[in-house]
Amino acid sequence: MTLALEGIDVQLSGRRIVEDVSLEVPSADRLAVLGPSGAGKSTLLRVVAGLERPSAGRVLVDGRDVTRVPAHRRGIGLVFQEAALFPHRTVAENVGFGPKVAGLPRADREARVAEALELVGLAGTGERDVTTLSGGEAQRIALARALAPRPSILLLDEPLGALDGPLRLRLQEDLRALFERLALTVVHVTHDVGEAFALGDRVAILRAGRVAQTAAPDDLWAHPEDDWVARFLGMRNIRRDGDRATVVRPEAVRVQPGEGATVLACDRDGAVVRVRLRRDDGVELDALAVGVGAPALGSRVSVEVDPAGVVDVPVWRGPLDTAPDRE
């Protein structure tokens, strides 16, 4: 099912949290809503789920206006950041809650529970007490619970936020496989760029309640809307000049032994090494090297910039002007 938001505005205790947000998610497409904390991401998600009434704007599901339909009649699934499992019920009772309140007969309910647990890779855990689950398991059960009523639209609010390390990566891969298999329309909220890129066909960047840019991950990386977006995505080679800024993507900076610059820092992140350089003209640049054999700290290198990796963007002068440095 397609989901569309039209001019959504939300005011909470006099403050405008979400301003004039319009988004469209085609059927079986996955949209990641990315933004710093406080940008209004969760509020937007609550509007879609029907937990928050917008002060203006419309929520459309397959073209039908559901803005005034209460949450329990929308048929939209939602997974919260910290699982939020019902502590007084077993795993099976948690997962079977949706089918139960929908009035499904017992046999059907049990089949749905088994199916949902199977989907998240936790078949056979139905009789467990939810308080004995690990963080990753709890999050999977929360996902199974949201899937059991077979929603056509699934919302996820920082679903991996409480997890870390390899567990996070694994669940991220599992989620992607699951979304493809079920052909779900997904809206997924996160503050993590990597997670947004991994799980979203398209990424909408939310800044102070407004959409700054919506694009596929590759397009977003290639053509950030303005210098704020570039910086938020993790780019650091940004030079402001009046109302324009020049952004040099780090992968466009090529480094070889030679003359012209000094290596200030080398930070390895897995296979990728982020190299910080100072050119002899005083300009500092980030470059990315891959594999082993990156230049040593303090060594002299030559720098070449691929013109295809240089983007000229407007300078963002609105709220959060200087905030989003992800260092």
Added chain:
Amino acid sequence: MDRHRRALSHAHGGRRHAARAATAGIPVAFLAVFFAWPLVAILRRSLVVDGSLDVPVDVLTASSTREIAWFTLWQATVSTALTLLAGLPLAWALARFSFRGRSVVEALVLVPFVLPTIVVATAFLALLPDGVERSVWAILLAHVFFNVAVVVRVVGAFWAGLDQRLWDAAATLGAGPVARSLRLTVPLLAPALAAAASIVFLFCFTSFGVIVVLGGIHYATLETEIYNQAARLFDLRTAAALALLQLAAVAAVVVVSGALERRLGGARRPGRPAPRPTGRRRVAVVTIVAVSLGLLSLPPLALVVRSLQVSGGYGLDHFAALFDATPALLVTPWHAVLNSLLFATTAAAIALAVGVPAAVSVARGSRGLDALLMLPLGASAAMLGFGFVLAFADPPLDLRSSIWIVPLAQALVATPFVVRSLAPALRARDPRLPEVAAVLGATPSQVRREIELPLLARPLAVAAGLAFAVALGEFGATVFVVRAEWPTLPVAIFRFLGRPGADNVGTAMALCVVLMALVTAAALVSQRAIGRASR
């Protein structure tokens, strides 16, 4: 457009405000009629004569009043100090260490606090040797016995919540055990100590059952003297003047203790689980727990033993006597048991009907209602009873002969306990759970039935059990308002104790054992009955 939006959000807020006002309305109305009105009646009786202001200066400045006020203050202060001394070692052992059976010890320590004051007083009569049994020592000891739980609970919970790593950090910074105690433990615990002390002081200041039983004719506090003047000497003017004094003193203590309690803040989480005690500490912990539990179990044990003691040995004669007619009461003692169960059930129902909406309002952050509801707790039982007698003697509300006056008075005393035990549970609710349920398709009524009620079943059962136990043991207010043909258990015990002869004392002891069993059963059932649903 903007104006339209604002109007919309106002309409939204307006409905919510109306619902909130309705929730707060029930407890406020109840308190207005059954708490504020009796207080006004006391003020009127003490300050207004023939329509004009007339402060009863003679009563307030009489030397007997001064003596009583001094003794009230003195015994409360000394009782508080002794309770802190007795409770702190146990608080330390329970807060700082984990050991097998700790939760059992914690539960046992709370038992004295749940026991009715009249039972505690009678237990000390049974325990203490002749000559000491009706003395100031008996009063002080009974107060310590009754209130140790407060210290262990308030200070212990706070202590356990302090991050053990603070002490570790201090040690790595070079602070020895003494420096750690003086510079860390004492200042960190100060707010909890102050809060516990103020609560204990309030209970001892307004203590009624313990003083009337153990103080005999020699010792009187403001609280017992109100009863003495009003119910024995029928001097309502003096009683009202004393109640005025008591009201002022209690209000001051309530304000101070409320402020101290707020400084405590919410619950915290320990940095890491408490360690098992080792070496010298292990000896200390074992000794403290064993001695404390031993001392705390002595009075109830003495009570049971004395209830079984008959001339020339042991037997159930005193219990058998409960079914016989007696000159002490208009009915058999057994009827008092039934009356108590009936009244306490009704009172608990009223207390829940008032306390649940009140707790909802308090959990939503209504400070005013919170303070208002704690007033009956501090306002002292005898004063409430006296206020009831004055306020509900004439139309429009003449309840003197009504059977409802007893459960109403008991409910007033029990309601603060309901609110206090329920509000934290309500506050701790996860707001996302009803939302998750709604998103999964549950209608608002299904959300209430499937999620909110089951999650509150246990706190509600605990609150109900607590209200029932408090109402069952309520003495100070009940003794004012109860009619002679409907005695409750505590009143019956009091009547038997007031009569000479070993048999009457024996019957009182037997009744105390019955009351103690009922209260303990109520507490246990409310904690456990809700088996699976409360997991």
